[in-house]
Amino acid sequence: MISGRVEVGTRALMAPMVGYNEAPLRRICRRFGSGLAVTEMIKPEKLLRGDPQVLRDLDFAENERPLGIQIAVREPEDMLPALDLIWPRGFDFVDLNMGCPLKKECNKGWGAALLRDPERVGRLVGATVAASPVPVTVKVRTSYELGERSAPDVVEAAVEAGAGLICVHGRTKMGWYREQNDLSAIAAVVERVAGRVPVVGNGDVVDLESALRMFRETRCDAVMIGRGAMGNPWLFERIDRYLNRGEVLEDPSxxxxxxxxxxxxxxxxxxxxxxxxxxxxxxxxxxxxxxxxxxxxxxxxxxxxxxxxxxxxxxxxxxxxxx
Ligand SMILES: Cc1cc2nc3c(=O)[nH]c(=O)nc-3n(C[C@H](O)[C@H](O)[C@H](O)COP(=O)(O)O)c2cc1C
The missing domain is CATH 1.10.1200 (Non-ribosomal Peptide Synthetase Peptidyl Carrier Protein; Chain A)
Structure with missing residues (x-):
């Protein structure tokens, strides 16, 4: 599958997770069949002040590629100087986080708050794409709260501005993990941008069955797996093998x-x-x-x-x- 210029080898992808996505996990997920690797969400201001923990998380080895860095979105004048420090490191893509539910992000209009502002999303994605030597991808939730369904408009704006791949987590910002993952809301995004960019469905994929359900009900191009792959990176290969050859792999001993x-x-x-x-x-x-x-x-x-x-x-x- 091609996403922008990122070559993604399989249709099961690891998710960014704060506190988990250090290099060893990224390496393991890639080896066990995740089509790409990604860092946890990095705040541009931390990068700019050379936060040692962030710098440690950005060290990587070749066997993690294709590897993306996920960035917390800021206004271009604050975000782009940080990204200028990123490009020389050789990441394969940059992912913009538009789903972070944390209050301190949303109160400033960042993270999931962007789901209410497609115009701003288009402007921010456009500025990033213009500055970026690598593909820019975007990760969203379905909307800010139940009753709204803003992801198709937000994603449309992101794609128009040049985003090369979209990932949708099927919950709202207000839902955290209490709310059911809404596959029909992911399907609505797929329908809106089908044929233009790949869409990755995310949320509650924990085994082969739930992955197949995500593919079937949303028509997404790939699934992204966070919690379900913790301690179970075998899941990536299990999904990919089934999709490619119809084989069900044995559970690990x-x-x-x-x-x-x-x-x-x-x-x-x-x-x-x-x-x-x-x-x-x-x-x-x-x-x-x-x-x-x-x-x-x-x-x-x-x-x-x-x-x-x-x-x-x-x-x-x-x-x-x-x-
Ligand atoms: C501990 C934890 C940390 C997370 N950190 C991030 C993050 O840094 N960036 C992001 O886009 N999503 C983050 N997420 C959301 C996941 O990437 C994913 O969208 C969500 O967990 C749903 O997928 P899952 O059901 O496969 O876990 C995090 C989730 C968890 C549980």
Whole structure:
């Protein structure tokens, strides 16, 4: 699939997620069949002041490509100087976040507040496209609140201004995760821009069945997966293999899962250091091993571990319980 000039190898894509999308996760998702990788949302002002955590998140390896950086949208005079620092780093595309529900973004008219202002969206996308040596993509929600359905107009404005790929999360800003993901609202966006740019459907894809439902009911070109791929990057390949060859892949074994978890831990520890890296990846244990029927007692034990060795000992028990 071609999106602008971004070559996307598969039709299942990882989602940007603050606090998760560090380089090791991006690498793993790409290797397991995500058609692209993307950073978490980066604020231009943090980039401009050289925030060390942001700079760390922007380091990448070739095997993450095609790799995009997601930017919190600002007025061009504030956003473009930050993007000037980005271009030399060699990202393959830049994604503009127009769905962030956080109050401090929306109160200033950013994030999901842009869903009420298609004219402004067109202006901001146009300014970014004009300055960008790489494709510009846009991620939206369906509207600001239920009863509105602004995504088609907003997306139309973005596409007219040169956006090369659109991703739609099927919830409103006010809905957070309480509201049902609205596939018909995603379908309305697909219908509006069909044939002009690819549209990626997002929200609640957690397995092959939910992915196929997203494709069937929205006619989207690809699905984006956030929470459902946490600890389960196998899902990308599972979806892609089924779409291409009609094959249903086996679930990974406990050994596969444990090996990948250790690899993920190694990668994060290398970047964050032992203590911080451990704390970061310990929480991933719930995602990776949840499928093996981890009960409350296991969860409590894992949450209480203070070292990698202690965590390993608890995980060894997961193995013996399920074998
Ligand atoms: C912890 C967390 C962090 C997120 N951070 C971002 C972000 O940085 N940028 C963004 O566009 N969406 C962000 N999202 C939204 C996801 O990208 C995605 O749109 C949403 O979770 C729905 O997809 P899912 O049901 O597959 O998780 C975040 C979601 C979660 C749960």
């Amino acid at each position: 406990l050994e596969d899962v444990r090996a990948l978890y250790e690899e993920h831990m190694d990668g994060v520890v290398e970047i964050f250091g032992e203590k911080k890296g451990f704390a970061q990846v310990r929480r991933y244990a719930f995602y990776y091993f949840g499928r093996f029927g981890l009960g409350n007692e296991w969860r409590r034990q894992i949450a209480g571990t203070k070292s990698r060795a202690a965590l390993g000992a608890v995980l060894d028990q997961v193995g013996s319980e399920s074998s």
